[in-house]
Each structure stands twice: as C-alpha cells, then as structure tokens.
Amino acid sequence: MNNKEKYVKAFVEALNVGEESVEQLKYQSVEEWDSVGHMSLIAALEEAFDIMMDTDDIIELDSFEKGMSILSENYEIEF
Amino acid sequence: MGNVIVTGSNRGIGKAVLEKFAVNGWNIWAHGRARNEEFEDYISGIASENHIWIRPVYFELGDDRQIKSGMKRIFDDKEEIHVLVNNAGMGYYDTFQRTPVRKARELFDINFFAPYEIIQLTLRKMVLQKKGAVINMSSIASLDVNEGDCVYGASKAALNMLTRDLAAEVGRFGIRVNAVAPGPVRTDLLENIHLKRIAPHVMEEKSAMGRMGRAEEIANVVYFLATEESSYINGEVIRIDGGRK
Ligand SMILES: NC(=O)c1ccc[n+]([C@@H]2O[C@H](COP(=O)([O-])OP(=O)(O)OC[C@H]3O[C@@H](n4cnc5c(N)ncnc54)[C@H](OP(=O)(O)O)[C@@H]3O)[C@@H](O)[C@H]2O)c1
Numbered sequence: 001m002n003n004k005e006k007y008v009k010a011f012v013e014a015l016n017v018g019e020e021s022v023e024q025l026k027y028q029s030v031e032e033w034d035s036v037g038h039m040s041l042i043a044a045l046e047e048a049f050d051i052m053m054d055t056d057d058i059i060e061l062d063s064f065e066k067g068m069s070i071l072s073e074n075y076e077i078e079f
Numbered sequence: 080m081g082n083v084i085v086t087g088s089n090r091g092i093g094k095a096v097l098e099k100f101a102v103n104g105w106n107i108w109a110h111g112r113a114r115n116e117e118f119e120d121y122i123s124g125i126a127s128e129n130h131i132w133i134r135p136v137y138f139e140l141g142d143d144r145q146i147k148s149g150m151k152r153i154f155d156d157k158e159e160i161h162v163l164v165n166n167a168g169m170g171y172y173d174t175f176q177r178t179p180v181r182k183a184r185e186l187f188d189i190n191f192f193a194p195y196e197i198i199q200l201t202l203r204k205m206v207l208q209k210k211g212a213v214i215n216m217s218s219i220a221s222l223d224v225n226e227g228d229c230v231y232g233a234s235k236a237a238l239n240m241l242t243r244d245l246a247a248e249v250g251r252f253g254i255r256v257n258a259v260a261p262g263p264v265r266t267d268l269l270e271n272i273h274l275k276r277i278a279p280h281v282m283e284e285k286s287a288m289g290r291m292g293r294a295e296e297i298a299n300v301v302y303f304l305a306t307e308e309s310s311y312i313n314g315e316v317i318r319i320d321g322g323r324k
Contacts, residue, residue: 036251043203052151052200 004079006048007071011064014044027062051075082158083305086110086140086197087167089118091266092216095294096164097133099302101125107133108153110167112140140167140193141185150200159208162305163201165194166216168235170272175229183230190234195241198256205254214304215242215258219320222260235260239316246314255313257304262320264292287322 001009011022015032027033033041042058045051049071053061057074061067071077083100087093089111100107109122114137126133134156138149153160169189171182198213205211220228221235239258246256263269263282269291273282283290300319303309 039202039206039249039252043207046203047207052147052154055199 003049003077007045007068007079010044010048011041014040023064025064045071049075049077051077080104081161082106082108083162083164084108084110084136084153084160084197084201085164085166086194087112089115091268092261092264092294092297093164093166095298096166096301097122098125099295099298100305101129101131101133103302104129104131105162106131106158108136108156109133110136110138110149112167113137140189143196146193146196147200150197154200154204160201160204161208161211163198163211163213164216164301164305165197165214165238166301167193168216170268171231172227172272172276173230174227178230183233186230186234187237190231191237191241194238198241198245202249202254206249206252208253210253211255212305213242213245213254213256214301215239215256216301217242217258217260217316219260219262219318219323222316222318223323242316243314250313255304255309257309257312257314258316259297259300259304260316260318260320261297262286262292262318262323264294264297266294285323286320287324290321292319292321 008019008022011017011025012019015037017025017030017032025033027038042053045067046053057070061070068079072079080103083105085093085097085100085107088097088109097107097109111118119135122133122135136149136153138145140146169186171186194215201213215238217235217239218231220232221239225232242256242258249256263273279291297319300317304312
C-alpha cells in the first residue's frame, strides 16, 4: 500500500465514510467528522504512519487536502 | 489483565501501585525520572516472579520533549495500552504570599501539565482500541481547605476537573477517567514536606481512623479503578483518607 492509499484508508476507517467521498472532506462538513471523529482520525493517521503529531498540527488538520500537506511538510511523508 | 503505564513507580505510592499490578499479572511500563540500576534490578526480580514484563521508561516530567520521546518509546513497543496511572507528582507546602509565581508554575507543570500531555498522547492509542482507563493521582488537598496548600491544592484541583470533564468527552470510546484523592500516606513526599513541620500524631488525629494511609491502600483503589470491577465508575474523584474528622 502506498502512502496515499494508507492516508485514504485512515479516513475511510476512522470516519466511516466511503472512499469516493474522502477527497472533498472538510472538518465538520459531514456528521462523521465532528470533534469525536477527529480524535479517531488522528489516532488512525498516527498508527498508519507511525508518527506522533503535535497538537498544533492536529488542530490545523481541517481537510483531507490540508492533512496531506501537514504530513508531508512536518512529518516527511511523501505522497 | 493487560498492560499498564505507571508514572513515578520507583518509590512511594507509585511503587505500591506497580507491585499491585505485578502480582495480578499485568505487564508494566515503569516510569521513573532518571535511570536507576537498583530500580531495574528490583523490577526485573518482580517481573520474573510474576511471569510478566516490566519495562523501565525514564523521563523528566518538567520537560516536554522528554515526555514525548519517552511516550514514543512506549508506543514503539506496539502493545496495547489498557491503563495509564498518572501517579508521579510533587508536593509543596507554604503560604500563598511566600509562593512566587515561578514556583506555582513548576507545580502546575509537574502535577497538571505533565499528566495532561501524557494523557493526550495515550488517549490516541486508547481511542483506536476503543477501551482504556486513566487514573490520576490527586489529593485531599484538592478538596479540603488547608492553609499552606493553596498552590499544591490548586494544581491537584485542576487535575480533578480535567478528570471529570475528560471522562465526559471520551466515555463514548469506552475509556474511563477517574482520580483518587489520598489523605496523608507516609512516603518521602510526606516526610520531606509535612513531617518536618508537624508531628505525625497531628495528621493522624485528623483521620477518623486515627492513622495515616498505607501506600498499598491507595494502590488497591487504583487497581480497582483499572479493572472491569469498576466498569461503570467514570469521572470520579475518590477520597481515600480513612474518613476525616
Ligand atoms: N504521600 C502522600 O501523603 C500523598 C497524599 C496525597 C497525594 N499524593 C500524591 O501521590 C503521588 C505520589 O506521591 P508519593 O507520596 O509516593 O511521593 P514520592 O515518594 O515523593 O514519589 C514521587 C514519585 O514521582 C516522581 N516524580 C516527581 N517529580 C518528578 C519529575 N519532575 N519528573 C519525573 N518524575 C517525578 C518521583 O521520581 P524520583 O524518585 O526521581 O523523585 C517519584 O517516583 C503524587 O502525585 C502525590 O502528589 C501523596
């Protein structure tokens, strides 16, 4: 599985959403990505990429797209 | 039985907590401030006696980066974390007017912000597991009024509120968060801070049972809160003080 696939999988599993809809997702744009879903998502991303995210990054991660730029800029994960 | 992190497990109440989990067959990440060979010999002894693993983890609670790297070492073991016992803490006693803000910040760093950070990191694992228990070591100084306990009491009271509110947030993940609030227990902390200024009998007389608590008596309640025996207790701060009078 490449990094993009892992990333998508974390969203799908943590938020319980379909793979086809993940790319458009924004924090609180769907019921599943509320503050509780956010905790599951962060946990899933940390597990998938074996990282420990800073709280500032956790707060800033507010969309599918933004998450990819945070992971690549601050955690050296290439997509 | 499962895997537990115990902070400040090299002496005092934390050591009694470590022993309680060990004899009940739990695996333990045993936290201490700095590497200590005597402690490592001790834990390897009780680990083999009880057929469990006990892994020492060292970090200074006042140092954010040390906390993070210490916790990362725990996570690198790739084991489930079922229970976190935030026991480590520092005592302090002096009047408000004699306590500089710098000292108050130090107390809050050790007694509040360090457990705060450790919980925040551990929860990310527990959320994925959809189960877990966090037990924070508070004190009756957070609940009762005592001259000289302003800052220590406030730091533990902050921990109480964190305990109660956090329980409301993470209950849906099957994670329980509770605290215990011991009365005086004869450890180094008590000797160095309180028994230098007042005689033991003064403390004993305040207890309905006429004595101080034993570290094992605190450990027993911590252990209870860690197990399924307490599966519907959440967001509580439980006094363990033999009753006050
Ligand atoms: N004893 C009582 O009467 C009483 C009553 C109510 C609540 N409590 C609470 O119970 C907990 C344990 O107290 P205790 O009486 O067992 O105290 P203790 O004998 O002084 O032990 C404190 C433990 O915390 C660790 N610790 C303290 N500051 C640290 C730091 N900055 N970084 C890393 N580790 C640190 C110590 O490590 P080192 O060995 O390296 O110093 C030690 O393992 C504390 O949270 C205390 O506030 C105690």
